[in-house]
Amino acid sequence: MADFYAVLGVPRDASDDDIKKSYRRLAMQWHPDRNGGAKEAEEKFKTITEAYDVLRDPQKRAAFDRYGEAGLRGGGQQQYEHVDLSDALNTFMRDFGGFGDLFGGQAGGRRSGPRAGADVKLPLPLTLAEVATGVEKTVVLKVLEACDKCEGSGAESGTKPQTCNTCGGAGEVRRAQRSFFGQFVSVAPCPTCAGEGVVVSSPCKKCRGEGRARAERTLKVQVPAGVATGQYMTLRGSGNVGPRGGTRGDVLVVFEVEDDERFERDGEDLFCEALVTYSQLVFGADIRVPGVLGDLSLRVPAGTQSGTVFQLRGRGLPRVNATGTGDLHVKVQLWTPQAVEGEEASVIERLGALQGQAPPQREKGFWSKMKEALGA
Template identity: 70%
Template sequence: SSSICTMCGGSGEVRRAQRSFFGQFVTVAPCPTCKGEGQIIESPCKKCRGEGRMRGDQSIKVSVPAGVATGQYMTLRGVGNAGARNGERGDVHVVFEVADDPRFERDGEDLYTEVLVTYPQLVLGATVEVPVVIGTVALSVPPSTQSGQVFHLRGRGLPRVNANGTGDLHVRLQLWTPEKLGAEEGELIARLGEIQPSVPADRGKGFWAKMKEALGA
């Protein structure tokens, strides 16, 4: 059972008058006896000590938005700690930390990846498999493609959180150089070195210049 606090008369506040050179001031503060409740529990529960709540663990399910990034958060209203003496429940703030995917580098909703290709695939053209968030997609590599060239796959990135649209996937093709060659491979490459013309002096735009141009920088 509870009774009205005799210190504050049930208001939960105490007033104190102070005099100074400028006159009299009245300050209002929570009652130290009932801690602002206005009532005092005469025989508090031994388990909850009169607060009407106890400590415990509880698991809740969270619906993670598609495309969420590390550092973003969402607020779950009314599922936090219970308030004292039947007070309102607090909120739960869920802060997300997204695990890295070794296949991609992320910039907002855009993803960047690198795919290794062979010399014949670059020179003659080919269809290669490119990783996406779920599964793979086929990328058509035209003949005479340069190592380091970037292809842009629209809409193959991550969804925008709380908005329409999806980011892009930027695929950089990188020439794969074998560490060891068989006898036949060595002979063919040596023969190719004899008949292939040397690298032209004017290589045109470099990789970063092409990247800036493609991205509109």
């Protein structure tokens, strides 16, 4: 019996975060895309994903803690099955966004029968304000739908697809091959029916036997708050239908957050600058600063140095799929007028005469810190 804790190398009282981290590290190591599809890597990847899938779910984890693996099967309440490779890949993509070529070929063994449709990649532009609140978007997608004439079978009306003679409907063929090391058997998709198990002898005229046609599909996408460019979510079973009755592929919604020139973003934290006048720094002032969802007020205390950074707690972006919100860091910068004249010029001239030279740095300056760092 598998000990899922040992599989992930975490103690039994590991936090959700520990479990996630450990899984992620192992998954990056054993992901089939990183191991050239090696069989042991696939097996390892499935095993760790299965463990992760149980331990990340509080209900399944509790059942496993009490009864072990048997606790996951019994009851019939929560159907538990060993994951296959595509489930495992989907779990990893769902929680970690995968890496590298998301939209490359499908990994793992092909099953016989109707082939599943291809995934559809859907770029979804978002504003920073939409990221802050989360948003429901309605999108229109070009996909392949089942042909209405033949209802997806690919066969002309009045006819039916026939069981393939080459493979007898199994969709795969076995070949015994002799080699220097002896005889071995290989299994390959049937060349006649391409693994589908059936052949269409009189194809539907509308779809030429393909069983599907181009169409538009309207989808609602619930975008969670806090997402970033490059992250994506998988809408399982919303993509193209497969040829001749194949199931639908997925839609991968890829987020593209538009640049907002007012802010720099680092995860859930935002950074911005606010210009202030000299008198505002000297006497203090309430100033307006940009916030994602509208301007905010910031109290600049009297005697503030230019370059000071103020932290507005909870005014950043929400953490994606977690609780808590980041901060907004506002750097106040002294605004220097480019040209002054008249009274403004004379007041500043007078001020210059009164102040003379700025005092030497009171705090430890750049050079002394640098010397300290160098151990001088």
